[in-house]
Amino acid sequence: MENKHNSTQRKIIHIDMDAFYASVEQRDHPEYRGKAIVVGGSPEGRGGVVATASYEARKFGVRSAMPSKRALQLCPHLIFVRPRFDAYKEASRKIREIFARYTDLIEPLSLDEAYLDVTTDKQQIRSAIEIAKLIKQAIRDELQLTASAGVSVNKFVAKIASDLNKPDGLTFIGPSAIEAFMEQLPVEKFHGVGKVTADKMKRMGLFTGKDLKQLSEQELKSHFGKTGAFYYRIVRGIDDREVQPHRETKSLGAEDTFPYDLTETGEMHAELEKIARIVYERLQRYQLKGRTVTLKIKYSDFRQITRNQSFAQPVGDLETIISTAKQLLAATWPEDKRIRLLGITLSNFGELSVPDKYQHPAQLSLFDFDE
Numbered sequence: 249m250e251n252k253h254n255s256t257q258r259k260i261i262h263i264d265m266d267a268f269y270a271s272v273e274q275r276d277h278p279e280y281r282g283k284a285i286v287v288g289g290s291p292e293g294r295g296g297v298v299a300t301a302s303y304e305a306r307k308f309g310v311r312s313a314m315p316s317k318r319a320l321q322l323c324p325h326l327i328f329v330r331p332r333f334d335a336y337k338e339a340s341r342k343i344r345e346i347f348a349r350y351t352d353l354i355e356p357l358s359l360d361e362a363y364l365d366v367t368t369d370k371q372q373i374r375s376a377i378e379i380a381k382l383i384k385q386a387i388r389d390e391l392q393l394t395a396s397a398g399v400s401v402n403k404f405v406a407k408i409a410s411d412l413n414k415p416d417g418l419t420f421i422g423p424s425a426i427e428a429f430m431e432q433l434p435v436e437k438f439h440g441v442g443k444v445t446a447d448k449m450k451r452m453g454l455f456t457g458k459d460l461k462q463l464s465e466q467e468l469k470s471h472f473g474k475t476g477a478f479y480y481r482i483v484r485g486i487d488d489r490e491v492q493p494h495r496e497t498k499s500l501g502a503e504d505t506f507p508y509d510l511t512e513t514g515e516m517h518a519e520l521e522k523i524a525r526i527v528y529e530r531l532q533r534y535q536l537k538g539r540t541v542t543l544k545i546k547y548s549d550f551r552q553i554t555r556n557q558s559f560a561q562p563v564g565d566l567e568t569i570i571s572t573a574k575q576l577l578a579a580t581w582p583e584d585k586r587i588r589l590l591g592i593t594l595s596n597f598g599e600l601s602v603p604d605k606y607q608h609p610a611q612l613s614l615f616d617f618d619e
């Protein structure tokens with residue numbers, strides 16, 4: 249992207265490794281190459297979930313965050329591989345060394361994904377597309393892995409672009425193409441729009457960016473709260489968020505707003521188990537354990553409370569997260585309440601268990617798994 253017209257325009261690259269954990273396993277174990285494999289929990293145990301599926305497994309419909317049992321039903325010859333986080337962290341560290349040849353403005357989102365601001369690059373290459381090509385080539389030559397890159401003038405568009413031609417893609421969406429691109433984009437592709445919000449939008453007759461654009465900022469805010477203002481800007485291609493190289497994780501969690509209020513304890517427990525599983529997978533992914541488990545409850549009248557329990561030793565296993573969340577819930581007398589949102593967060597990681605600041609994100613969306 250050349251800056252002929254606007255010298256303040258930024259050059260942002262989003263790099264996303266292709267099926268990262270599975271690709272590292274296929275690289276290190278030739279017997280897995282060309283095979284349908286998943287990295288993740290065993291289908292025999294309780295709570296096993298797919299962290300990453302190889303592209304061969306995706307052909308059978310196997311996806312990240314899917315229970316391993318279900319994955320095995322879809323693909324009976326699927327090979328389950330236990331994660332080797334040390335190998336993924338090592339690859340991730342090397343990838344970041346490659347990024348650092350071009351810029352210090354690197355914002356990792358996870359082990360396998362990062363934003364780079366190359367508005368001014370260390371080697372005076374000046375073209376973000378050229379830098380993205382060089383980075384992809386170096387990752388291929390030095391690590392025998394593939395990455396997909398999205399190049400644009402802001403984070404939002406760069407991230408969507410990196411996902412368009414996976415695997416091994418490079419997609420550039422220039423300033424003059426952004427508005428048209430955003431107009432045709434289905435609402436569920438807007439990251440930050442979860443399934444519940446996407447369904448709500450569709451009920452309102454909003455299917456694409458173009459539909460969203462018909463609404464005023466005030467209308468969007470009244471329907472979608474604070475995020476409405478973000479949608480208003482983003483659909484016009486406006487995203488001023490900076491690439492932040494020094495974010496640190498203080499907590500890690502997940503929450504869900506339900507399409508209807510929960511009134512049965514059994515339903516609440518089932519939802520807590522689902523949320524706990526997502527939190528558990530994220531803890532695994534970042535190799536974290538926390539000393540504090542926090543339960544968040546929002547009632548039908550929007551009143552919100554949090555309850556937490558701290559442990560002498562860091563915890564990170566699924567059973568403990570579920571049982572603690574259920575105990576915290578029981579102490580709020582949920583039997584006569586109407587609950588619209590539940591969330592579980594782990595925090596208080598302690599210095600020893602926190603990987604270096606480059607290794608995990610401050611914010612994770614509900615399904616923040618490998619693509």
Ligand SMILES: [Mg+2]
Nearest residue numbers: 264265618619
């Ligand atoms: Mg990825």
